[in-house]
Amino acid sequence: MKMIVVFEKGPRLRHIGHLDLMRAMQRALRRSGLPLCYSQGFNPHILLSFAAPLSVGMPGKREIMEVPIARDMAAEAFMDRLSAALPPDLPCLEVRPVDDRHPAPMALLSAAAYEAKMETVPEALPEAMGRFLAQKEIPALRKTKTGLKPCDLRPMIHELTLTGDTLSMTLALCEKATCKPELLLSSLFEFAALPRPRALITRTRLLGLRNGALCPLETL
Amino acid sequence: MENKRLERLLEEVQKPARYIGGEMNAVQKDWASVRSRFAFCFPDTYDIGMSHLGMKILYYLINGREDALCERVFMPGADMADRMREEGIPLFGLESRHALHEFDIVGFTLQYEMSYTNILEMLSLGRIEIFAKDRPEAAPLVVAGGPCAFNPEPLAPFIDAFMIGDGEDVMHELITVIRDGREQGLSRKDILRRLAGLEGVYVPALYDVSYHPDGTLKSFAPNDPAAPKTVRKRVVRDLSAAVYPESIPVPYTEIVHDRMVLEIMRGCTRGCRFCQAGMLYRPVRERSMERLLELADKLQQSTGYEEMSLSSLSSGDFTCLPELISALMERYREKRVSVSLPSMRIDNIVKQSLEETQQVKKSGLTLAPEAGTQRLRDVINKGVTEEDLIRSVTDAFECGWSSVKLYFMMGLPTETDEDLQGIGHLAKKVVDAYYALPKEKRSKAGVKVTASASVFVPKPFTPFQWAAQDTIAQVHEKQARLRQYLKIKCVNFNWHESELSMLEACISRGDRRMGGVIYAAWKRGCRLDSWMEHFRYEKWLSAFEDCRLTPDFYAYRERPYDELLPWQFIDAGVSQEYLKKENEKAKRGETTRDCRRGCNGCGLQGWGVCGWVKNPPLKDTDKSSAPLFD
Numbered sequence: 001m002k003m004i005v006v007f008e009k010g011p012r013l014r015h016i017g018h019l020d021l022m023r024a025m026q027r028a029l030r031r032s033g034l035p036l037c038y039s040q041g042f043n044p045h046i047l048l049s050f051a052a053p054l055s056v057g058m059p060g061k062r063e064i065m066e067v068p069i070a071r072d073m074a075a076e077a078f079m080d081r082l083s084a085a086l087p088p089d090l091p092c093l094e095v096r097p098v099d100d101r102h103p104a105p106m107a108l109l110s111a112a113a114y115e116a117k118m119e120t121v122p123e124a125l126p127e128a129m130g131r132f133l134a135q136k137e138i139p140a141l142r143k144t145k146t147g148l149k150p151c152d153l154r155p156m157i158h159e160l161t162l163t164g165d166t167l168s169m170t171l172a173l174c175e176k177a178t179c180k181p182e183l184l185l186s187s188l189f190e191f192a193a194l195p196r197p198r199a200l201i202t203r204t205r206l207l208g209l210r211n212g213a214l215c216p217l218e219t220l
Numbered sequence: 221m222e223n224k225r226l227e228r229l230l231e232e233v234q235k236p237a238r239y240i241g242g243e244m245n246a247v248q249k250d251w252a253s254v255r256s257r258f259a260f261c262f263p264d265t266y267d268i269g270m271s272h273l274g275m276k277i278l279y280y281l282i283n284g285r286e287d288a289l290c291e292r293v294f295m296p297g298a299d300m301a302d303r304m305r306e307e308g309i310p311l312f313g314l315e316s317r318h319a320l321h322e323f324d325i326v327g328f329t330l331q332y333e334m335s336y337t338n339i340l341e342m343l344s345l346g347r348i349e350i351f352a353k354d355r356p357e358a359a360p361l362v363v364a365g366g367p368c369a370f371n372p373e374p375l376a377p378f379i380d381a382f383m384i385g386d387g388e389d390v391m392h393e394l395i396t397v398i399r400d401g402r403e404q405g406l407s408r409k410d411i412l413r414r415l416a417g418l419e420g421v422y423v424p425a426l427y428d429v430s431y432h433p434d435g436t437l438k439s440f441a442p443n444d445p446a447a448p449k450t451v452r453k454r455v456v457r458d459l460s461a462a463v464y465p466e467s468i469p470v471p472y473t474e475i476v477h478d479r480m481v482l483e484i485m486r487g488c489t490r491g492c493r494f495c496q497a498g499m500l501y502r503p504v505r506e507r508s509m510e511r512l513l514e515l516a517d518k519l520q521q522s523t524g525y526e527e528m529s530l531s532s533l534s535s536g537d538f539t540c541l542p543e544l545i546s547a548l549m550e551r552y553r554e555k556r557v558s559v560s561l562p563s564m565r566i567d568n569i570v571k572q573s574l575e576e577t578q579q580v581k582k583s584g585l586t587l588a589p590e591a592g593t594q595r596l597r598d599v600i601n602k603g604v605t606e607e608d609l610i611r612s613v614t615d616a617f618e619c620g621w622s623s624v625k626l627y628f629m630m631g632l633p634t635e636t637d638e639d640l641q642g643i644g645h646l647a648k649k650v651v652d653a654y655y656a657l658p659k660e661k662r663s664k665a666g667v668k669v670t671a672s673a674s675v676f677v678p679k680p681f682t683p684f685q686w687a688a689q690d691t692i693a694q695v696h697e698k699q700a701r702l703r704q705y706l707k708i709k710c711v712n713f714n715w716h717e718s719e720l721s722m723l724e725a726c727i728s729r730g731d732r733r734m735g736g737v738i739y740a741a742w743k744r745g746c747r748l749d750s751w752m753e754h755f756r757y758e759k760w761l762s763a764f765e766d767c768r769l770t771p772d773f774y775a776y777r778e779r780p781y782d783e784l785l786p787w788q789f790i791d792a793g794v795s796q797e798y799l800k801k802e803n804e805k806a807k808r809g810e811t812t813r814d815c816r817r818g819c820n821g822c823g824l825q826g827w828g829v830c831g832w833v834k835n836p837p838l839k840d841t842d843k844s845s846a847p848l849f850d
Contacts, residue, residue, distance in 0.1 A: 015236035016472045024472055028244070030524035030555065044556045045526075057231060085524070087244040198228075 003067045003078055004096045004105065006218050009060040010089035011202075018053035024090065025065065031085035034078065035071040051105035051206050051217060052112065052173060055180070061204045062093065064105050064218055072097075096218060108208040108220050111158055112173040114181040116199040118165050126162055128192030133160060140187045142179075153179055153187055158214060160184070167199070170207070170214065223317070225307055233300045237473035238266035241292075241314030244470040245522060247279070249289035251316050256288040256399045259313050259323040259346075259360070263330075263338035264750070266294040270469070271477035273531060274329055274366060278387055280465035288395055291315040291323075292469075295338040296345070298748060304345060311345035320346025325398055326360045328379070330368035333727035334720060334749045336375060339364075340742040343378070350739065352380050352425060357408050361398055365390075369422075370453070370500055371680045371787040374727050374734035376424035380408075381415045384790055385453030386486070388462050390420045413446035420454035422790070423447060429732050435773055437731060437784040452791040455503075455829055459486055460511040467522035479527035479560070480519045482512055484544065488533035489815045491822075493601045493806050494590070494629065496679035497533055499794045502822065503830040509540055513547060520557060528552070529560045537816075585616050588627040591635075592642025598809045599634050601802075606646065614653045622663035623670070624650055630698050631676040631690035633806060640698060644705030647671045651710045671706055672714040673699070675721035679728050680787045681794060683802035686779040689725045692718045719757040720749070726774035731786040733769060740766040795823030 009021065016024070026046045029036055038044040051064040069078070079095040086092055132138070138153035156172035156179035171179040181201050189196040206217040230236040251257065260279055262269030269275060275292070282290035291313030296304060304311065310319035320326055326348065328339050340350055348362065349355045355362075364375060365383035372382040383390045394415060401411035409425075416423040426447035430438045442449060456462045464483065471478065487504035488497070507515075516528065528548065535541065548559050589609055591597045597604060613624055628643050647669050654667035675695050678687040690698070695718035706713040727734055740763035748754035764771055779785065781800055788796065798821060805812060812820055819825055 012240055012242045013472065015230055015240060017237075020237065020472050020474070024244075024470075027470055027524035027526070030526065031244075031521065032524075033521075038556055087242065088248075089242050 001069055001072045002098050002100060002102060003069060003075070004098055004102075004218050005065050005067055005082070005092060006062050006094035007065065007086075007090060007092050009054060009063050010091075011059045011200075012089045014057055014059045017056050018050070021054070022048075022050070024087070028082065028085045028087070028090070029067065032081045033085075034067075034081055035069050035073070037068045037070050049104055049106060051109050054203060055182075057201075059200075059202045061202060062206065062216075062218075063203070064206050066105050068100070094218060105206075105217055109206060109217060110172070110174050110209045111170055111207040111214055112203055113159075113205040113207065114169045114171065114201055114203050116167040116169070116181060116185060116201045118167065118197040118199045120197045121162070121165050122192075122194045122197070124192065124194060128194065129160060129162060129188065132188050132191050133157070135191075138187060138191075140183060142183065153184060157184065160188075173206075226309060226317070229300070229303050229307060229309065233303060234297060235267075235473065237471075238294065239296070239300065239314070240472070241317075243472060244524075245467040246292075246315055246469045247283040247290070248315050249283065251289070251318060254287055254289045255403070256285075256325065256395050257318075257323045258282050258288060258290045258395065259293050259320055259326045260290050261293045261320075261326060261328045261339075261342055262295070263328055263335040263342060264295050264332075265297055265748075266471075267473070267475045269294045270471050270475045272329070272331065273481050273483060274331075274387065276465050276468045276481075277463065277483075278327075278329075278391055280468070281388060281391060281463045282395065284463065285392075285395070287399065289315075291318070293320060293326075293342065293346070295335075295342055295748070298754060301341060301345060301747070310347050311342055321348050321360060323360050324402065325395065326362045328362070328364040328366075330364050330366035330375070332750065333368055333374075333724045336727060336738050337742040337746045337749055339375070339378065340739065341747045351377055353377075355380070355408070359408075361408070361411065363394065367497060367500055368728070370496075370790060370792055371728060371730070372422055372424065372790075373732045373786040374730040374738060376732045377735040377739070379424065380412060382422040382424070383454070384420045384422060384451055384792075386456040387454075388456050390418060390454045393418050394421065413444065416444070416447045419452055422451045424732075427789075431731075431733075435769075437786055440784065440786070440789055450789055450791050453500075453793060455793070455827070456486070456505070457829060459483075459505045460508040464507075464511075464515055466515065466518040468519070470523050470525070477529070478525075479529050480516075480523055480525040481529050481531045482516055482519070483507065483531045484512060484535060484538050485532035489537070490534060490603065491601050491802075491812050491815065491820070492590070493599070493683040493802055494632065494676060494679075495533075496682050499681045499799075499822075500792055501533065502793055502824050503827075504537075504816070506538060509544060509547070512544060513551070516548060516551070520552065520555070526556065527558050527560060585613075585621045585623070586625040586627065587612065589646060590627065590629050591632060592628065592639045592644070592646055595809055596632060596635060596639045596642070598811050599806045600632055601806070601811050603811060603814070606649070609646065610649055610653050613650050614657070617654050617657055617662055617667075620663050622654070622665040623668040626650065626669060626671045628671060628673045629676045630673045630702065631695060633676075633684060633687050634809075637701065640702055641705050643671060643673065643702060644708065647706060647711045648708050651708065667710050668712070669708075669710055670712045670714060672716075673702055674716045675718050677721050677725045677728060680785070681792045681799070683799045683806055685729065685785065685799060686781065686783075686803060688778040689722065689775045691776055692722055695721075717752065717755070719760075720755060722771060722775050723749070723757075723760055726771050729786070730774055733767060734774070736767040737763045737769060740764075793822070793824040793827060793829075798822045 029046050037047040048065055048067045054060045075095040075097050079092055083092045140153050141148040142151045156177050159170035161168045169181055207214040208217040208220045262275055279290050282288050293313055312319055343350055361380045363381045364379045365387050369382045369384055397414050412423045415421050416426050426442055426444040428443045429440050432438045485506045487501040489504045492498050589604055590602045650669050651667055678684045699715050741760050744759040746756055746759050824830055
């Protein structure tokens, strides 16, 4: 049996890297006393996998990990014990038990929703956003392991809206195509020829596909 | 504090996770609901300070009081310190982010002399007056403790009160006296007078010092009836009954020692003559097996750590070490918790335990023969023979180890070229011991020996407290020779910065005037001196000149026995007569037995505190060898 766990990485922890977060989760799981599964080998570690690493500097409202357990148990009991072992800035929000054969969250991931809360909103932004999205192609340079690579952002933007001082974005996030919110912001403000305001970007949801439509990953 | 400005700053600096707090088991108390607020300051960065056991003990102890809170404060990295100054953000407690100057008590732990400029930097960043005499009535009381407080004089101008010895009991008394004094509206001076009445507390402002024309100490005496002539160190009598943390903050970011620590014993009976800790932490006291297993369980459950280390000055001497290790292994096999022994000896008793340790996780192997020849090891009373060492590494190689670290000191009293050559011979013999094993019995990784030679620093309250340190020129020349002697296949040689060791020697045996040097060095920009990228030797030399003092006087001068030493007013238990006797025996190359095998009369026998060993006592027939592992 596996548990799909939805948790929050609070704003205080946004400077914690992915490896540090994994270690913190492993230690929380050890504290919980839950029946965990361990890897084989000389230095055994707790089996768990995350849907998608979160960039340093970014809080996550509904992050997802998968924890295989050695003995079947009810989701509520699992959640109670895990919650008691988690630090205040890393609360567990939801738990869903799934079959061992259920695909890993990482394999089902297709996009993510973000919110960028800006310190100032340039007046010309809404109009520029319209023109930005009306483009057939949005050429940009994407950072990869082997250097900067040209790419087209347009098909990777599922949604881009402005409400008050907050830009909401839904962007592709999977093995084949990933658009980081930072890249979208710089591309947008460069296109609009506007100075880029400081913004705190939060990942609000991880999304997968059901019948061709995006839906919360944890429901798949 | 304005979190927004801090948040913005954290985006710009390296390792921001050092500054966020909020770790599991960090204690978040309501600021307004307590009567005493204590800022526990570690004068080095988070990654170093969070690895320190003393801080964890006192953090737990103070937060255990309903009337008090304790927060952690670390030295920020250089980039963060600069940006905080520019942005006008004061140094803050990690838990509530209150500025340092808002606390009632600001306490520093003194673990290393070369962290002293960090204390001034932290006070400055925390908006507290650097000099104790300049602090207004409302300023926090700045206190300090830890091993380096046994010679408090170099920090006397900056610290209101020092705690000498074990901190567990005196900390409670200190907090209560300050709390009551504040609530009764007493003046700062009167609170300090009351503090001076506590055993183990030294208030420098209540003492006057004078010097001879040659710079040596002429007199040292109280200027106030509230101050005792002699300050006697505090000793925790029963370690099993003493407070020990059942939960400790678990950092998010990696720190130097990221594991649970079980202090199995305090003190050491071996009597190595260079070792300050061995003299300061006497007498030896063990925690009971029962208490240790109880603590281990609680720590494991509260932290979720995957590794536990046993800590003491000489864990191999713990009377029930094999039983303890077996019990811990048994308990944590299922939970995959490994047990490592950072400080131990390998012999036949422990070998079996090592095989068990290996089952879970193999930790590094470090041996400290300290000197290259038997003659010099006898001089320093390091009761280790070459046979011990070779047997130990052979055992370890058989258990699957392949890399060994060997720690040596250079510049020990009476050292000759033969002793330096001995370091090379010993390293070679360790390599040979590996190849002497049949192929199938040794690790496939191939042997790797790392020999490290630090520079000997004479310390107060050791038999070598009167000794001269080698000059920097001598050290450089010896290092060059050692490099030749250690050109051996499979052996690496590391050495330490001699400039840093020289300054450490100056401060560790410094008098009150050394405070001026520390201040001048800090004013010139020195901080984070133990970090090579920040260490500025020339600035330190200029600081000595600023104060018309010379490093030679403090580091290179052999003191006569009749000289009044700056730390002599402190009673550390070990008597000056004993230290002299030991120093004379050292000159003759005579060893002194481990005091568990019979009292050597070090001075503590009169305290009625020796022999509080809780676990079954060592049998006289047990001829086990010395601690090789530090």
